[in-house]
Amino acid sequence: MSGHMEITLNGQTKNIPGNASLQALAEQYTKEPTRVVAELDGAIITRDAWSRTILKAGSKVELVSFVGGG
Template sequence: MARKGKAMLLNGNFYNLTEPISLPVLLRRLAYQPQLVAVELNGKIIKRTDFAAVIVKADDKLEIVSFVGGG
């Protein structure tokens, strides 16, 4: 899969990212609820309490996993 322009790897797919963005803003843009996800950035799990301090860049690899309740 060729990389075009400024793109990060997001859950295995390229996602265009024109400039660095904070993790909470990106999660909102992608319609994720921060309290219901686990995030791995470049191979490291990010604590939810650290989300606000994380800046995501075009060369990053991000994995987002949603928690789904059921019964």
């Protein structure tokens, strides 16, 4: 499994390329990354920092967005 690593994305284990950036991950899972907010290991990462934020094995990522609610 060289070159790949496991992370947790929205509670699910995902196998992604090693040294992937948060930007690359977001682009893989949403067509509108501009509407998404990201948290890495409990800290919010602002969008301008996504491309320079490199994920590590075991990183816990949350990608959230707005939905209907009362």
